[in-house]
Amino acid sequence: RAEIDTKTIFRVTRIEKPNIIFENDDLIVVDKPPYINSDEIQRQFKPAVLLHRLDRETSGVLMLVKNEECRQKAIKEFKKDKVYKEYIAWVEGIMTEPIDVDKPILTTKKNNRAISNVSSKGKPARTEFFPDIVSGGKTKLKCIIHQGRTHQIRTHLRYIDHSIIGDEQDGRRRAKRVMLHAYKVRLLGMEFVADEPKIFKDFQ
Numbered sequence: 001r002a003e004i005d006t007k008t009i010f011r012v013t014r015i016e017k018p019n020i021i022f023e024n025d026d027l028i029v030v031d032k033p034p035y036i037n038s039d040e041i042q043r044q045f046k047p048a049v050l051l052h053r054l055d056r057e058t059s060g061v062l063m064l065v066k067n068e069e070c071r072q073k074a075i076k077e078f079k080k081d082k083v084y085k086e087y088i089a090w091v092e093g094i095m096t097e098p099i100d101v102d103k104p105i106l107t108t109k110k111n112n113r114a115i116s117n118v119s120s121k122g123k124p125a126r127t128e129f130f131p132d133i134v135s136g137g138k139t140k141l142k143c144i145i146h147q148g149r150t151h152q153i154r155t156h157l158r159y160i161d162h163s164i165i166g167d168e169q170d171g172r173r174r175a176k177r178v179m180l181h182a183y184k185v186r187l188l189g190m191e192f193v194a195d196e197p198k199i200f201k202d203f204q
């Protein structure tokens with residue numbers, strides 16, 4: 001039986017609750033906190049189902065659908081790449097010019113974990129990166145994704161050697177959280193925005 005030292009200090013991180021950004025008869029759109037699985041959000045808003053997913057560590061716009069008719073319409077928009085998805089990220093290194101990464105991504109499962117890499121055997125994926133602020137060897141970016149593959153932004157940023165700050169898998173610089181936030185989505189003539197977290201604004 002293992003015993004814990006009485007001097008051990010535990011730090012409990014409070015996980016925020018998702019805030020509803022928008023709701024009508026078809027959709028519920030929430031601002032997902034970091035460090036909560038998209039599936040857990042779905043359980044909280046049953047019987048609505050997820051229209052897409054965000055990584056566990058990523059915060060921001062997450063959409064759930066209430067009926068099959070709306071789900072099918074939305075899926076068609078996703079398949080045609082007609083859904084605008086904009087993220088905010090703080091990354092390692094200095095980026096002064098926009099970069100457009102159009103590289104296929106292959107995702108494999110290992111030990112019940114998804115691993116994504118740029119690969120000629122992968123599915124098409126394109127991400128546009130626009131630098132916003134450069135400060136202390138790091139850059140704040142606007143990221144616009146097309147297709148929407150698993151870990152797409154992380155994978156493309158790693159490929160160009162600008163890993164997301166706070167990402168233990170890819171990044172080197174530590175932070176209180178993974179510095180990636182789903183800021184804006186446009187779908188079926190509607191626009192949804194999840195306000196930029198305070199830590200992103202102050203992270204300089």
